[in-house]
Amino acid sequence: MGVGTVAVALVSLVSGCSDSDSDSPSSASADVEVSKINMGAIEGADWAWLYVGVDSGIFKKNGLDVTISTPSPSTIPAAVMRGSLQASAQVGTCERAHGEGVKVIDVGVAGIRDSHTLLARKGIGSVKGLAGKTLIVPQGNSSPTARIKAILKEQGVLDDVKLLPVAAANSQVALFKSGQGDAIWEPIDVIAKTQKLVSGSDIVLDSKEAGQELPNTGLCISEAFLKKNPKTSKALIKSMVQSVQFLLKGSPDAMSSMEKQLKLTSDEADLTLATLHDDLTSDPVVNDTLLTAQADQDSKSSGKKVTLEQVRTAYDMAPATQVAGDLGTG
Known part of the structure; x- marks a missing residue:
């Protein structure tokens, strides 16, 4: 079953796990108006x-x-x-x-x-290192894009970074892999996959550092x-x-x-x-x-x-x- 549409059949009405439970969800009766x-x-x-x-x-x-x-x-x-x-x-x-x-x-x-993380090519090393470089970002005025712009502004390099907005994550990854971008700003699961595709690339800003x-x-x-x-x-x-x-x-x-x-x-x-x-x-x-x-x-x-x-x-x-x-x- 992949991401996109996940269907689960209703069986016995039981409740799930808590912190004190085992690793698999436990059972108890449940009562709901709509299932x-x-x-x-x-x-x-x-x-x-x-x-x-x-x-x-x-x-x-x-x-x-x-x-x-x-x-x-x-x-x-x-x-x-x-x-x-x-x-x-x-x-x-x-x-x-x-x-x-x-x-x-x-x-x-x-x-x-949110888990957006900044991955950059070898040698960049920091947000300030993006000066004169191209950063691939989500298309449109999304919250993640607004946040990375704010971070670039805080670091004093917003005017020195070329932002390349691209709609689809797979297109962003393809551009980064092909060398048309020096860094990419995507959720951590995308970054985890992308890091393997570009030798020497490294995370220069993680979600905890980047996100309020x-x-x-x-x-x-x-x-x-x-x-x-x-x-x-x-x-x-x-x-x-x-x-x-x-x-x-x-x-x-x-x-x-x-x-x-x-x-x-x-x-x-x-x-x-x-x-x-x-x-x-x-x-x-x-x-x-x-x-x-x-x-x-x-x-x-x-x-x-x-x-x-x-x-x-x-x-x-x-x-x-x-x-x-x-x-x-x-």
Whole structure:
């Protein structure tokens, strides 16, 4: 089963693992109003917890029959509001859509930093070393592209670096491999694969050095879904937390699942997991520090002031607080 669409058949209604459990998810009865969930996400390391959680049966053991879909990210909030998607792992996208009147709500966080990493050719060695060089970046005004521009500006080299925007990750990798770029800015799973293709290339900026902590991935549902399906909503949050825990343990089962879902070799999976240890959290409750960072980023990307109070309205942490208390992760 590869990344893109993952389907899991519903079997006995049972609950998943916690930190004190064995490496495989454990079982207990589950009770949900809705079992079939179509969840919107993106392919890649930042969503590994979701792919591994579904593939490993954690959602299933909480009574959920989950299918992962990967539509265009910009379409996900409206699809969640309409009900063609019951949930999404795109908390940042949903938060901004909420501010524009789309009736979606973020109910839990799994990722607090995205895994974008800077890989450069031999001899560059640092961000400042990119002066006079070409950096391949994602196309468009995405958050990762805005962040690397800010980093280049902080290092005083933004005007001296040629940015080469390219839409598809495989096209970016091909350009880097062919020598048309001196560095590439991509999520860690892509970087882990790419580093092998260009002899002497090295990571000069990892995600922890590059990324401010703010809500990155998690759980978004519609306001109507939360009201009608409180048990299902909590089961989704519980599954999210247990999936993060299971992945971060790095058991043979978890690593095998991540290798399969992200199409990684064992050493590529090891590098990816090492990065995700800094980027994921098993506490689903978002705090004001994260929300303040989100407000600051929204203000920069939109060109208008976005306040902490405005961002707070896109989050309902009551169910996550209860789940965190039940699991002891808060």
